[in-house]
Amino acid sequence: MITRDDVLHIANLAKIQLSDEEVEKFKDEFQSILDYFDILDEVEEEIEPTFTVIQLRNVFREDAPGECLSREEAMMNAKHVENGYFKGPKVVE
Amino acid sequence: MIGVAEWKERVESEKCYDLVSEMLERIERSRLNAYITVIENEALRKAEEYDKGELKGKLAGIPVAIKDNITTKGIRTTCASRILHDYVPPFDAHVVERLKAEGAIIIGKTNMDEFAMGTTTETSFFGVVRNPYDEDRVAGGSSGGSGAVVAGEEAVMSLGSDTGGSIRCPASFCGVYGLKPTYGLVSRYGLIPYANSLEQIGPMASSVEDLALLLEVIAGKDARDSTNAGRSFEFKGQTEKKFKIGVVKEMGGNDEVMGRFSEVLEMLNGLTDGEVVEVSMPSFRYALAAYYVIAMSEASSNLARYDGVRYGLASELDSWSRYFSKVRAEGFGEEVKRRIMLGSYALSAGYYGKYYLKALKVRTLVRRDFQKAFSQVDVLISPTMPSLPFRIGELADPLTMYKADVNTVAINLAGIPALSMPAGFVKGLPVGLQIMGDYFSENTILNFALMLEKRFSETGLIED
Known part of the structure; x- marks a missing residue:
């Protein structure tokens, strides 16, 4: 059973703040979706998983410098900028 | 609909500038809500260039629309999300570079489900796209805008992206052609990711010929996508080919859709240049859940x-955990939150083996089923969608919406190519036929579609 606490735990993992109504709504929805996913329990354990569908090998290139974004271009969408750097939230309270 | 051939014929006698102006006026008046951003000035400037003979290439002077999860330099790219509502990319996606190099006129960025998560374009922050055949119904999703613009003559062709049916569903619901290429054929560089291992950019158009032309332009080698197969695509007509056709037993639909599909089958059974057999894919029982x-899971990451x-919606800076949680709560819509959270859950300690690893095992089974099928047949067919276009608001429950993707998702799990083509109408609404092929067999499925396109028009079978 998915509980309110489960939803809050998942929301914290995903870093998404939820309102009380959202917690209630997601609790019921998650339950019915996860119940549907239980069909996967029937799949045999011995089968090899497929991580990638086309069989690519590592492709190497010369380690040569090339064009890249300018600092201005890289920063043009940031809202909090200081001295040409991205400014992030406090990591230590 | 206006195809490339008709457009080219018209620019011979009329000015490209006038035709593009006329199209922009049609977009302005339109009630479909198919565009998030219309690139008016730049499109007219390009049209002028064409009229002066300065625009060259395979798509010279052709208006092409681009789904708004494909990065366009200097043009707002939103993914139909509030969190990217003002994001202006500093670079072009590989496919956009290719379009520009071939002289295409990029006319606008099309509406879609938020981050391509949806089957109806109802999850868009910018509102639902309306179906060109019935404005009370959806255009499909997630590339709903890219389907609607082709059907509504608001572009000649468009690009969509397909993670679990997002090109084929709107192609089916809007009565147009749409192709999801083999995984790795088209570079994903500049496609804002949702589920990397499943998605491909692909063409949408009003005919098989135009679909093939646009695929030729966008396919090809690109070192910036580490899963790019390094192959190019050239369309080769195979007029004399006899096709061995498999009908997938596990892919169906409701009575309205199956009625139409049976008529198509009947026609195929009558063909002298084809043979129809039934094929069973037992792994499909698990495909939707997987x-x-x-x-x-990939979305959550x-x-x-x-x-x-670095970009997107921001807020007052706070402690990192509170700041991220607040911005993401305000920026993401409900379906995106739902998928990120369920993905986080599926990957969390104790559940990885139960969900994610099991899903990857299903992927192996689905691949095997397709490989076995393609050792016996050239193409597989099914209805693209199990029902006619939904009424707006009809799919209120998420799980019901997910189940609408039942015929399309297995293709992405395996990474094979598939297209949807118009197969007539039921109650005035379009029905799509899905055609699947083996890895890199785009030529085979396009030739089969070309043969059917001819038969349909000869027999009048697809008229409304």
Whole structure:
């Protein structure tokens, strides 16, 4: 059973703040979706998983410098900028 | 609909500038809500260039629309999300570079489900796209805008992206052609990721010929996508070919859709240049669940980048945990939150083996089923969607919406190519036929579609 606490735990993992109504709504929805996913329990354990569908090998290139974004271009969408750097939230309270 | 051939004929006698102006006026008046951003001035400037003979290439002077999860330099690219509502990319996606190099006129960025998560374009922050055949119904999703613009003559062709049916569903619901290429044929560089291991950019158009032309332009080698197969695509007509056709037993639909599909089958059975057999794919029982587990898991990881620091919606800076949680709560819509959270859950300690790893095992089974089928047949067919276009608001429950993807998701799990083509109408609404092929057999499925397109028009079978 998915509980309110489960939803809050998942929301914290995903870093998404939820309102009380959202917690209630997601609790019921998650339950019915996860119940549907239980069909996967029937799949045999011995089968090899497929991580990638086309069989690519590592492709190497010369380690040569090339064009890249300018600092201005890289920063043009940031809202909090200081001295040409991205400014992030406090990591230590 | 206006195809490339008709457009080219018209620009011979009329000015490209006038035709593009006329199209922009039609977009302005339109009630479909198919565009998020219309690139009016630049489109007219390009049209002028064409009229002066300065625009060259395979798509010279052709208006092409681009789904708004494909990065366009200097043009707002939103993914139909509030969190990217003002994001202006500093670079072009590979496919956009290719369009520009071939002289295409990029006319606008099309509406879609938020981050391509949806089957109806109802999850868009910018509102639902309306179906060109019935404005009370959806155009399909997630590339709903890209389907509607082709049907509504608001572009000649468009690009969509397909993670679990997002090109084929709107192609089916809007009565147009749409192709999801083999995984790796088209570079994903500049496609804002949702589920990397499943998605491909692909063409949408009003005929098989135009679909093939646009695929030729966008396919090809690109070192910036590490999963790019390094192959190009050239369309080769195979007029004399006899096709061995498999009908997938496990892919069906409701009575309205199956009625139409049976008529198509009857026609195929009458063909002297084809043979129809039934094929069974037992792994499909698990495909939908496996698809959603993988897509949500990859989404939870991909969308971790939206932190309100480098781009997108921001807020007052606070402690990191509160700041991220607040920006993401305000920026993401409900379906995106749902998928990120379920993905986080599926990948969390204790559940990885139960959900994610099991889903990857299903992927092996689905691949095997397709490989076995393609050792016996050239193409597989099914209805694209199990029902006619939904009424707006009809799919209120998420799980019901997910189940609408039942015929399309297995293709992405395996990475094979598939297209949807118009197969007539029921109650005035379009029905799509899905055609699947083996890896890199785009030529085979396009030739089969070309043969059917001719038969349909000869027999009048697809008229409304």
